[in-house]
Amino acid sequence: MRELRKDPVLGRWVIIAPDRASRPDEFATDYDHFAGFDPQHDPFREGQEHLTPPEVYALRPVGSEPNGPGWKVRVIPNKFPALGIEGDLNPRGYGLYDRMNGVGAHEVVIESPDPYLLFWDMPLTHLVDVFNTFKVRVEDLSRDKRFAYVLPFKNHGPAAGASLRHSHSQIIATPIVPKRVLEEIQGAQNHWNIKRRSIFVDIVDQELMTQERIVFQNDHMLAYCPFASTSPFEIHILPKRQMSDFRRAGTEEIRALAEAVKVCLRKWLGAIGACQFNFLIHTAPNDTEIMGVYHEFPMLDAFYCWHLEMFPRLTKAAGFEWGTGYYINATPPEEAAEFLRGIEVSVS
């Protein structure tokens, strides 16, 4: 049965059309991660640190030299940054139009010194290091009063936008709160206006009540296929405790997040194979000189909640998605979650 479903936060409608290809084995996913890969020219490999810009942060033993070997996780400026770190925004008009300088930060998180180690094969303790690195970099970049938002995200595989094979993620700091995040905030504000509750808490409660879309949970995190999933096997991970800002996640919560992500990735591996994927972390914005988010949304910390969104790249957006901002998804999230629950994984 075809159905239209509305995202409760974004107000975005999704078409669930399950008579199209929807079973996990109908997606062509298996991707040879290392076809044509030459580690000799891998700038992210241990021992080839001179091939990258100087590091801005690294997890390395006390006393080891920056930009030399010995690190576990290493953060560098993107060699081809979308936004540049220098200068002022200088917002200005151009007739009818608005422009400003492309000021921001664009960093690369090299998740491991090993060119052949894939994200889902990293030990859990190592993934905890990676997520802690995200937190440290978000904290640091948020101190720059030009930046309204800091987004950690990962592109895995060329179909997901990754141009290098060595496992890495990225962090972009932007001078404007992203449209998608503002939409989440406005949707959550609408819910707050009526209910005086965080919509994210209400989502956690309903998902725990019905159980039908849950993929995994631990003490601190709930991983579920969202009611209005835009793509097959999409998963959101929400903290069980209402918390607007990713920077406030404690040691146990970061560990629980890393565990949930690893479990979900291993379940994808079992269900749909070595897929290409994206994930990203949404968190509360910062007030800046030109944008006062907390002025506009004073109760933001009560009604907005940080979270992680992850989705395998199984389908291609086409004219319909572009023209409407809506999505067609052939796999009902209840079926996706049931399938993923059935995949046994052990994670350490």
Add this chain to the structure above:
Amino acid sequence: MRELRKDPVLGRWVIIAPDRASRPDEFATDYDHFAGFDPQHDPFREGQEHLTPPEVYALRPVGSEPNGPGWKVRVIPNKFPALGIEGDLNPRGYGLYDRMNGVGAHEVVIESPDPYLLFWDMPLTHLVDVFNTFKVRVEDLSRDKRFAYVLPFKNHGPAAGASLRHSHSQIIATPIVPKRVLEEIQGAQNHWNIKRRSIFVDIVDQELMTQERIVFQNDHMLAYCPFASTSPFEIHILPKRQMSDFRRAGTEEIRALAEAVKVCLRKWLGAIGACQFNFLIHTAPNDTEIMGVYHEFPMLDAFYCWHLEMFPRLTKAAGFEWGTGYYINATPPEEAAEFLRGIEVSVS
């Protein structure tokens, strides 16, 4: 110089980052349209009409039999529709969530009986037939009071979402006004509130004033690379006369639209090769039983203007675009337009 630019209608920011790949010859585009194509199994070919659902409309000689050969353009229901034509919407809650039946229409416009004729090789008179067919189908589907919106769009090539090689486009009728269209309407309403003018007229005026982003124009249409283009070589085509509804386009305007689209496609061919692409037509929504767009925006016909958007598929959206709703574009639209202006094409 990196720059942030704001879309004047959508309020969406785009990062113009021209030190990344930006020259036309840096995009790998040439796509072998017919590799592996077997016309014997082409359901859209003349003489194989029995392989499709019965036609809902066709341009064919007086007296010729429906669902037989002899047609020029043929419209059929999609065999795997995203939305089904039968039934009521039946909107209802599910705890916190909202859902309704997947009611709508999903049609395929077979643009020519010839399996090997590509869109950009069709004679102009034939393209006029195709665009007139869009108009006829939009008119017809708009009469159904369940449908708030009708979107004609084209996916050309698998990277653009096309699953069949025979040149075709699609029409989807949805019971909800698409988010993207509502955003355009809200942006245009904001401009109307301040200026009492259509922002689309103001855009035409500024583009004609500066000339720097114009690709092509004729008496009725202006084709230009938008100031905040989200992708390289993106082109918008706006009527020079303010007109909210595509259904009101006259004979001369449809002919001028077909000419502008063909000229722009041939310029793409000359500049970047046989690329895969999408286009879509945005027009004013309809009032329906559950959505009163004209009640909410009574001056809609004064401030909204239908238009066509077209973009070659040269880049892949990744975690950043998904997480932010913003775009990174390596080719400044002024450079793209200058390059396209330099490509000589003659169209008939």
